[in-house]
Amino acid sequence: MSTPTPRPSYAAVLRVPHARRTFAAALFGRLSYGTVSLALMLSLTRSTGSYAVAGTVMAVFGATGVLVSPYRAALVDRHGLRRALIPMALLYGGLLCALAELCRHPGVPAAVLAGAAALAGACTPPLGSTMRAVWAEMLPDRQLLQRAYSLDGVAEELLFVSGPLLVGAVVTVAPPAAGVVLSAFLVVTGTLAFASSPAAALLRPTGSEKSEGPVPGRGGTGQGRALLQPVVVAACVGVSVSAVDLLVVAYAGERGLGDGAVAWVLAALSVGSAVGGLVNGAVTWSSPTRARLPFFAAGLGLCLAVAGLAPGLGTLIPAVMCAGLFVAPALTTAYLVADESAAPGFRVRAGTWCNTAVNAGMSGGAAAVGLLVERLPLPACFAVSGAVAVAAALVPGRRRRGAAGRPGNVSRRPSRSRRRRRSPSGANGRP
Structure with a gap:
């Protein structure tokens, strides 16, 4: 007689091996995204004395973060979580520290601040989307994955509420630039802990294999x-x-x-x-x-x-x-x-x-x-x-051709061809 499957719940998600450690590390790093905007805005405003300059620099920081994000995600897909995320986090953290140092010196040209902010935004590690990809690898059952994504989304909502409160506490005892340095510490420490988790190895790199199109709407079998x-x-x-x-x-x-x-x-x-x-x-x-x-x-x-x-x-x-x-x-x-x-x-x-x-x-x-x-x-x-x-709500939903085996709430098992692709060899080995 087969053992009954436990009822999917948030507790069941967190009981999955390595789930709590991996999720906590990713959240620690993602807290940086809740602190950096306010800390950087306060630092820029105090340094430049101009809301217009501060707003422009923040817009540049956000724009490069958004525009380059698909390419950063492609690096994670192709080279693996550890080989892609760790350099990104170190570079991003270093650039945030450089921005904090620039803000400590009033009179720095706005173009220099905008250039540093553009580089920092371009290097932001995609911790959120990578954590969701790791969830999908850890939880082949779609009902458990639904609960994991919901838990992830609520936790992220709380991070963006608590992040500004943390910055508010920091600036009562230190200059706003300290909040920017704190953001760098959070993202680097969280990423290193996330990448060192055994669950990170589940997200295997594709190496030089071609994926089915880099962006939505660009061909590639649907x-x-x-x-x-x-x-x-x-x-x-x-x-x-x-x-x-x-x-x-x-x-x-x-x-x-x-x-x-x-x-x-x-x-x-x-x-x-x-x-x-x-x-x-x-x-x-x-x-x-x-x-x-x-x-x-x-x-x-x-x-x-x-x-x-x-x-x-x-x-x-x-x-x-x-x-x-x-x-x-x-x-x-x-x-x-x-x-x-x-x-x-x-x-x-x-x-x-x-x-x-x-x-x-x-x-x-x-x-x-x-x-x-x-x-x-x-x-x-x-x-x-x-x-x-x-x-x-009127946009029609279409499945990717060949994805019929992964509908909404059923357990997902990798196809035989996918299992062969994931066998440890060459570019597809563990990162």
């Missing part, structure tokens, strides 16, 4: 078409979420509410996202991931449209919290669909394309909503922001 749905949904969720920040500020200003009201509403969005992520991971879904993804995107959009009709703070907070309930599930499901669509040797890049889409959507959404607020009533702005997410 790889791009299969990634279209999760990438578009991730981008549109980014647009909608970034719009909330500015729309809530405008809402508070229009009604004479203080900054504290803005903080409460944005906190409600984060709380809703965390709760939604945990519930999504705990539910055993009967529908496939590609069918759930449009539902989450549409739910976010409709709740945002309703939030624009809120007559006061007492109704806006619960409405925004309801919208937050769909944020983490939408992103988690997008990552799951991307993983299901990933060809061998493309897993880190597939997750990175979703992550890049979120960041690009957040940047573009903030700029677009800034223009809309000056031209349309606030309820209409909320409706437009929600309509972006609803539109993403």
Whole structure:
């Protein structure tokens, strides 16, 4: 009589061998992403005395990080976690320390600061997408992987809340540049611990083998078409979420509410996202991931449209919290669909394309909503922001050709050809 499979749960995920150590190390390194933006902005503002220069340098830092991210992910896929991530982290940490030193000397030309920031952003190690790829290797059962991705997403949400609080504590006893150095320490230490975990060896390099296309939409046996749905949904969720920040500020200003009201509403969005992520991971879904993804995107959009009709703070907070309930599930499901669509040797890049889409959507959404607020009533702005997410729900989902064996909630077993490809030999050996 066979032993019954334990019921998938968050505890079961963390009981997998090496899961806790690997996840904790990756989170320690990813905390840097929650601290670096505020620490670097404060350092640049104090050094240059100009918000315009500080904002420009930060924009350059973010832009190079987003634009180069697929290529950094390709290095991890091709050369393995250890050979790619460790040099990236050391270089990134060194450049952050160089930026901190430059900020200690007022009068440094803005072009020098922007150049150093561009180099640092280009070297940012893709810890998030790599950790999700390691999760997928550790957990062949799709239900456990769903819970792992949900846990990962909620933890990342908390990192971006706790990171600025940590910087706030640091700058009360040290200059802001110390926060930049702290960010470098976090990412280097976390990456070294992550790469030294036995689970890191599960992510085998592809070496010189060709993957099925480097980017979505670029040929290659349907790889791009299969990634279209999760990438578009991730981008549109980014647009909608970034719009909330500015729309809530405008809402508070229009009604004479203080900054504290803005903080409460944005906190409600984060709380809703965390709760939604945990519930999504705990539910055993009967529908496939590609069918759930449009539902989450549409739910976010409709709740945002309703939030624009809120007559006061007492109704806006619960409405925004309801919208937050769909944020983490939408992103988690997008990552799951991307993983299901990933060809061998493309897993880190597939997750990175979703992550890049979120960041690009957040940047573009903030700029677009800034223009809309000056031209349309606030309820209409909320409706437009929600309509972006609803539109993403209309994008058809297509499986990658040959991926029929990896549907939503069934256990995934590597094909015979994939097992042969992963045998330790030549370029495909353990990193």
